[in-house]
Amino acid sequence: MTTIVSRLRLFAALRMMLLVALAITLSHAQGSAPQQLKADQPTPHEGDYLVRDFRFQSGETLPEVRMHYTTLGSAMKDARGHTTNAVLILHGTSGSGKTFLRPIFAGVLFGPGQLLDASKYYLIIPDNVGHGQSSKPSDGMHAHFPQYDYADMVALQHELVTKGLGVDHLRLVVGTSMGCMHSWIWGENYPAEMDALMPLACLPVQIAGRNRIWRKMVMDGIRSDPEWKNGEYAAEPRSGIEIGVDFLMIAGSAPLAMQKELATREAADEYLEVTRKRMMDGLDANDLLYAVGASRDYDPSAKLGTIQAPVMFVNSADDFINPPELGIAEREIQQVKKGKFVLIPASENTHGHGTHTWAAIWQQYLKELLEESGARP
16 A cells, blocks of 8 residues: 555656746646745735737737736836836647646745846736637647748737836846747847847747648647537547647756656656646647647748847757757857856756746756846846
C-alpha cells in the first residue's frame, strides 16, 4: 500500500510539473483556480474590455471582441501624464493569464522587494483572443469564428492596454512561447511604446521545419477526425483531441527530468495514460485548432532592426520547439540594435520549453534588463 501511495504522489507531482512546463498550456488546465499569490502580495483584479467592430487580418469582423485581463498594482503617471510603471505579460498558445499567477512565476517576481514587485509595478496580464475568458470559438461561433492570427492578437492587446486601461507606455513587455513571439511584434509595431522587451522561448523567424510540421500534424489530426464535423460537433472529437494532446506533451517535455522520474517502461506508460486523460478533459477542439493555426504567417525577421528598446532574449537548451542547434537565435539577435541572447544550458533544473515559466531560472537576466533599460520605479 505504501508503494502504491508513493507512486500516486509521484505521478501527481509529475503531472503538475508537465502541465506547468508545457509551453502550450492547455486552456482547461487554466480553468480551475490557480495556486494564488501569497498574503503579502496585492490581490489580482480581473476585468473585461470590449473592442468594438474589430476587423481581423482575414477581412472578417466582429461587433465585439471580449478581452479578459488581470491586473496587479496601480498605474503611475509622470508630470506629463505618461504611464511609467506598466508591465505587459503575455502567455503561450492555448494558455491564459492564470499561468502567471502560479508560485513558480508570481511567487518569484511579484512579491515585496522582488523584480516586478506589484506594489511598484502595474502588471497587465491579458487572456488573448481565442484563449481563457476572452472571445473564442467555443463561445458559440465554433468554426465560424474569425480566423485570427498573431497580428490580430497583438492589435487587440494594444487596444486593451491603450484604450481599455489608459496606458500609453510600457516599462516592459515580457512574453512566453507564443507571448514571446508577440513581444517581437510589439517591438516592431510600437517601437516607441516600451522601455524593454524580454522574449522567452521562441525564435524571431517564420515557423518552418519541425516546428511547423508538428503544428500542422495537430491541426490535420483534428480536421481529419470524422467527429470534428467541420467544427460543428456536438461532442468533442476524441481522436483529434488525443493527437493534439500527445504532440503538446512531446513539445513541452523535459527529457532529463522525465528520464529520471519515469525510469521504467511501466512508469512512463502509466504517466502517459493518466496525463493524457487529464489534459483532454475540458479541451475544445476548435479552440486548440485556432490557437495552433494562428502562427501561420508569423515572421518578424525582416523588421528586427526597427526595434528600439533593449531586448533580453532567453531560450533553454532542452527546448523541443526551439532547439539551439539551429543557430537561429544567435544569428537573428545580431539584427537587434540593443539585443542580447542568452541560452540556458539544459540540466535537471530546466523544464524543456516550459522553462520560460520558471522565473527563478532566468530572473537574473530580467534584473540585468531592468537595470540596463532604466531605473525601477
